[in-house]
Amino acid sequence: MDNKITQVALDGLENILKVGEADKEHSPSQINQYALFIEEAGGMEKIHNLQLHDNIEIYKKAYNIIDKYFAEEGEDEDDNELMPEVDHQTGQFNFEGDVSAPQGGFNFGN
Template sequence: MQCVIDHQALPCLLNLLTTNHKKSIKKEACWTISNITAGNRDQIQAVIQANIIGPLVHLLQGAEFDIKKEAAWAISNATSGGTHDQIKYLVAQGCIKPLCDLLICPDPRIVTVCLEGLENILKVGEAEKNLGAGDVNNYAQMIDDAEGLEKIENLQSHDNTEIYEKAVKMLESYWLEEEDEVMPSGDNAQNGFNFGSQQNSVPSGGFNFG
């Protein structure tokens, strides 16, 4: 993929994303970009510097599903291998809402890809919080605002084991702590979640932070 970058393919790919080409061409362009963002941080940075992320997010938001799928891979791959600053840039370009929107799509592989992307974003938000940037994970709040939290909660009843396990893990890791802080004390607390040493600590109906 470095060879592709070295031969100035990124400006061409940007053109394919932003001009009125047919669906199949845009889909292949997104697929090619997803292979580049699966590379190292320098390759992800090259995609960022080519101003491709904004148009990619635009397609992720409003294109046909076949294009959205490839765009989701491209963004999720970038969150997987990117630096914290690169991931913060993806968020600034508006990637959270379209990733959340795809959590209800019928393709379990794409749901997983979007969950992984959101989880990588949440990790950065948690790191920022721990650096003293505030008391809350801002990206968790943004996902909630984008109706993503509700969608993640609903995935606890998904048929796909990998999806529901990842949803439960994300809810435990990034939203339960916040819920604990407002948990009633005393006798009423008995109705709360129990995350002690018991194996079956997840309520049968899953978590609901709505």
């Protein structure tokens, strides 16, 4: 595959996605319709695979497109639920203290 053609194609997709970002502000669904179209056509997977490309410029462009237009919206919120609580006086994490090994120890399927 010719690197120049790939870069031009990624530039074109990025320009289309930029227009979708501008349009989503006026859309009642607040969704980038062009990103949805690309995802439904399997384009997101193709762009994701280009992150493994030998050409650093193609890798960077593909990474930036995925990060900007296809990143999960609620990703950070879900991660915060996994974090232990913080004691605001000491600034330390509060872990469960009553966790113990099962009676007879662990069995890992000998």
